[in-house]
Amino acid sequence: MTGTLLINLGLYLLVYSFLGWCAEVVYYAVTKRQFRNRGFLTLPFLLSYGAAFDLMIIALPALAGRYWLQFLFTAVTVSVAESFADHLDRQLGPKVDWGGQRSRVLGGSLRGLIASAAVAAAYYVVYLVVHPLLLALTELIPPLVKGFAAGGLFLLIGLDFVGVLYTLRTGGVRAYERREARSSEGRIAEKMTAGVWR
Numbered sequence: 001m002t003g004t005l006l007i008n009l010g011l012y013l014l015v016y017s018f019l020g021w022c023a024e025v026v027y028y029a030v031t032k033r034q035f036r037n038r039g040f041l042t043l044p045f046l047l048s049y050g051a052a053f054d055l056m057i058i059a060l061p062a063l064a065g066r067y068w069l070q071f072l073f074t075a076v077t078v079s080v081a082e083s084f085a086d087h088l089d090r091q092l093g094p095k096v097d098w099g100g101q102r103s104r105v106l107g108g109s110l111r112g113l114i115a116s117a118a119v120a121a122a123y124y125v126v127y128l129v130v131h132p133l134l135l136a137l138t139e140l141i142p143p144l145v146k147g148f149a150a151g152g153l154f155l156l157i158g159l160d161f162v163g164v165l166y167t168l169r170t171g172g173v174r175a176y177e178r179r180e181a182r183s184s185e186g187r188i189a190e191k192m193t194a195g196v197w198r
Contacts, residue, residue: 010150012053016050021049053126071121074124075117078123
């Protein structure tokens with residue numbers, strides 16, 4: 001892979017991780033009337049979304065014209081990415097309430113299959129409709145600016161990950177909840193949740 005492609009994939013991972021976080025905030029605002037943290041970080045990113053989209057961006061062009069195969073690949077990728085993220089959250093913060101386990105196809109239930117198909121359909125529509133616009137937009141940004149932006153954000157994510165892990169190991173769940181309440185994620189989520197309900 002070329003350096004430019006890696007930088008673009010890094011940017012896509014960040015953008016889709018943020019959009020995925022926003023989608024989950026809105027979902028919980030509508031269904032639970034509250035903010036529910038669904039990821040390990042206190043920054044507004046759910047990396048499982050970004051990772052799934054990066055895999056789709058790499059693989060789906062090879063399946064061009066084979067829409068059912070593209071959709072099947074999307075469903076499997078999304079289910080595996082979310083299951084891995086849920087497992088990792090539980091391992092790193094076993095006492096944190098992550099909002100319950102998602103019902104997905106890997107769980108083996110009909111409800112999980114329907115949920116996986118619906119989520120995969122949403123991913124696939126975003127790939128078909130939003131990604132071409134994002135692709136055109138990223139082509140307008142100079143490579144040096146993209147590199148600095150991606151590098152800076154990944155550095156912040158890395159620092160946040162270490163900070164959260166340290167907080168959980170030394171202060172426990174309550175310290176983590178206090179950190180989250182003071183975080184940018186918590187403040188943005190409160191505004192989004194309030195906006196949804198207004």
